[in-house]
Amino acid sequence: MTKSNEQDGPFIENRALVSACLENISDPFLLVLLASKRAQELAYGAQAMVSPDGHKDSVVALQEIALKKVNPGDLKEMLIEGFRNSRVFSFFVMLSALNLTIF
Numbered sequence: 001m002t003k004s005n006e007q008d009g010p011f012i013e014n015r016a017l018v019s020a021c022l023e024n025i026s027d028p029f030l031l032v033l034l035a036s037k038r039a040q041e042l043a044y045g046a047q048a049m050v051s052p053d054g055h056k057d058s059v060v061a062l063q064e065i066a067l068k069k070v071n072p073g074d075l076k077e078m079l080i081e082g083f084r085n086s087r088v089f090s091f092f093v094m095l096s097a098l099n100l101t102i103f
Helices: 014-024 028-043 057-066 072-084 087-097
Strands: 002-005 009-012
Touching: 009 014, 014 028, 014 057, 028 057, 028 072
Parallel strands: none
Antiparallel strands: 002 009
């Protein structure tokens, strides 16, 4: 399942990547949210914790989660903070506070 890379240690082959991630984060929906948040950070210039080797940001993000290079708790906090700063979220909070619905 893992291979050795002289630069950064082991990496997980793509076909086993999601299974390895689900060992660390049991909820697949949370895994998708956290991996997409990390991939977005990588796209905006964050330093990768594993060697990218020409892979897409989404694969690098999953590699980092599977190899426990990033803390899922930190990603979850950043995700929540992003929702708090979102205009859409603020709009729904305002509607809720005013006891209004749009549907």
